[in-house]
Amino acid sequence: MGYKTILVHLDEAPHAGARVLMAAELALQHGAHVIGVALTGVSRFLYQNEMVDEEDPNLALHLDMLRERARTALAAFAPQMRALGVHSFEERIMDDEPGAGLALAARHADLAIVGQALPEQRTSGPGSFPAEVLTESGCPVLVVPHTARPRGSISVSTAGIASPGAPAPGRHVLLAWNASKESARAAREALPLLARAEQVTLAIIDADLHPAAFGDTPGSQALAWLARHGITATVALAQSPRQGLLKRPGDVGETLLMLAGERGCDLVVLGAYGHSRFRETLLGGVTRTVLETMTVPVLMAH
Structure with missing residues (x-):
């Protein structure tokens, strides 16, 4: 089992190159086809509802500018794929908003690779598109931190060639486990990466608060x-900071990321909570914390 179709979002962000290299290495490992997608930002619903008159010269000029930006984002993709030894790939320009367009395209993929939103973009608008892709696509999403560097995030030789034998981020995987259906879904979607990992740590936070879910030996059934x-995996039990007189559990997301840092993990696997943005329901607090403060790639499934 592996990822046979990998979708990667291409834009003009400084860390976009790290996504391309990650997609390339995973493609080499899994024999996958890579689809590079750039979006204009013009919602497809405007066209479907005939709200856009492309005969309008001012609008046509604006659309041409947006499509040219998308073409610029795609310009280096094909040369990079060929240089890295990936021969099965295609590129697309979509007239759509980032979240909606990627979610639609990712319904025909095994894995979507997107970038973490920059701090100034973390709003309910386009900057939140990693969460929208996650909740609307039905596809696992690998989020690359905005601090990633094109050469530092994956195994690439001095010549810039990704080796099909070397693991992508995932040498030491932190698998967040709370025995929920979301964590189970994430673990299943991550199996191709877990199988290649040198080390897997099953992270269980606040097991004492959920004795019925974990039983006498937390994590034993998952192992x-x-x-x-x-x-082969090992269990790491941790407790979030207890707050107030009632000693309520603190931020589980922060605890997970701290544990990943302490253990030297280079990938976190997390089941995400939350619903469609059209129901105006935010992602769960753990998911939001991880998406905002992550410094290593995070594979999420919903």
Whole structure:
């Protein structure tokens, strides 16, 4: 089992090159087809509702400018793919908003790679598109931190060539586990990466608060399930900071990221909570915290 179709979002962000290299290396490992997508930012619903008159010279000029920006974002994609040894790929320009367009395209992919929103973009608008892709696509999403560097985020030789034998981020994976259906979905979607990892840590936060879910030995059933897939993992139990007189649990997202840092993990796998933005329901607090403060790639499934 592996990722056979990988979608990667291309834009003019400084860390876009890290996404391309990650997509290339995963493609080499899994024999995958890579689809590079750039979006104009013009919602497809405007066209469907005939709200756009492309005969308007001012509007046509604006659309041409937006499409030229998308073409610029795509310009280096094909040369990079060829240089890295990836021969099965295609590029697309979509007239749509980033979140809606990528979510639509990702419904025909095994994995979508997007960039973490920059701090100034974290709003309910276009900057929140990683969360929208996650909730609307039905596809696991690998989010690359905006601090990633094109050469530092994956295994690339001095000649700029990604090796199909070397693991992408995922040498040491932190698998967040709370025995929920969301964490189970994320673990299943991450199996191709977990199988290649040198080390897998099953992170369980605040197990004492959920005795019915974990039983006497937290994580034992998950370890047995992973072992049947040939994956050896170890359990790391941690407790979030307890707050107030009632000692309520603190920020689980921060605790997960701290644990990942302490253990030297280079990938976090997380089941995401939340619903469609059209229901105006925000993603769960753990998901928001991780998306905003992550410094390593995070694979999320919803």
